Amino acid sequence: MDIRPPPRSDRPVVEVRDLVKRFGAFTAVDGISFSVRRGECFGLLGPNGAGKTTTVRMLYGYAPPSGGCLNLFGEALPESLRAAKYRIGVCQQEDNLDPDLPVGENLLVFGRYFDLSRSESRKRAGELLRFFGLENRASSGVRILSGGMMRRLVLARSLINHPDLLILDEPTTGLDPQSRHQVWQRLEELKAKGLTILLTSHYMEEAERLCDRLIIIDDGRILVEGAPRDLVREHVGREVVEIAGAAAQIRPELERRGLPFEDLGGRLIVYTENGEELLVHLARDFGPQGLTLRRAGLEDVFLRLTGRELRE
């Protein structure tokens, strides 16, 4: 499975400036700016309805922006949209494989949309089916595939044109852990070969594993931008102590120590640089039940910044 080295250029692959999208009175994307460098995996994180999908849809021309600038491969949209689309692979959120065609034909017909010759399409489709472990399924119907296989086929389809930029909109939503890990492994291999990836997700594990840099957006605005590790260090610290059970007694102690914590009613979440020391103290004074020490992660950053109320 070869990834073509993209033409050399110092311009970022994606440049987004003050991007706005309004639907009537509702503003879905409210002045977002970011850029994706060549060869990196950039994440667009946010809760449901944050504006992730709307943002990527504007990138491939599905939704015309209400304001702001979009550049792909150093050229401004929408003027260069057609040329840019030849160089983009898009893996949309919903499985929109062609159910009227078997697995292999799905790739070949897509190759035609990119003006690939029949022999080129066949060669590429064969490579992709092997890469995604679908080589024995070429003549199966799409409807009988498992969720994981469908997703892999959508991914394979998005690579048929040797894209210089891969746009993934929630690539593993709805997959079981096995399929998810398999998809991640494939994406890591593609990344290692130099493919530029723009990924939306609300799985923090996915973003931590794949993204070099990311932004967290909510209500159409950027909350933070940075590398996953830096964001964790900056916004929650190194470790997290979770306190379940004796929360009422422990709360005044935490306040006395001036430690930042979140109060979820019966459960306290403490962000700290030295969790072990705190844990030992708390265990001695209040008993060890219900105390957990763990490394801080992106999920903590995400929940701290976007809040814990449900998004519908």
Add this chain to the structure above:
Amino acid sequence: MRHRRSCRISRRFIRVWQRNLTVYRRTWKVNFLPPLLEPLLYLLAFGVGLSALVGSVPYRGEAVSYLVFIAPSLLAVNMMYNAFFETSYSSFVRMYYQKTFDAMLATPLNLEEIITGEIAWAATKALIGTVLMLLVISLFGLVRYPEGLLLLPLALLGGVAFGSIGMVFTSIVPNIETFNIPIFVFITPMFLFSGTFFPLENLPPWAGVLAQVLPLTHLVALARSCTMGDLHAGLLWNAAYLLAFCAIFFPLALVRMRRRLIK
């Protein structure tokens, strides 16, 4: 930033047409059956059953047999059905349930090319249906040649006309059940009152004028002169009507579908 519409249609619409052809070829045996068998059923019912009662009908001052009268109607109705059902139900399924258009929009294709490809395919289906049906009807000696060959370009014209109007309905209906309305108020009355099964002269004058508004009336008139080998200047009016119909509803389908899908 004002988003300028990149709505120029390029040759790429053929890719969409090819996709539909690829799917059609996978099940061609099933697809070929209706246009081959349907005319047989109609000819049997009308030719053997009804013809005995009707005898002959007046056509441009002459009496012609009822079978000769309705054979072109079957062809014209077949063009209408093939094209209209392709861009109504079938396109709706691809657009709404299968998200085929969404997937295509992430490729170099733009929406105008997708819709043009769909309508071109609808016209192609009308043509395929016409060829197959002609094979059967010609066996009964109901088609004059070489004039009958004009039915092939006519199928494409009728296909674009009914494919376009079907696509306009697809851009409007909220769900697939709603297609019952255009079929009930538009397609079925046309099937019955467009000079298909009885001459328009049998209608009261006001209804005859109304029939002139219906596109099928013009398609039937053209088809009839092709099968009967009776080409005359009056047909220019019918052809002009259908061309004007296409010139209105084809662009309208593009505009309406953009409004529906690109938000």
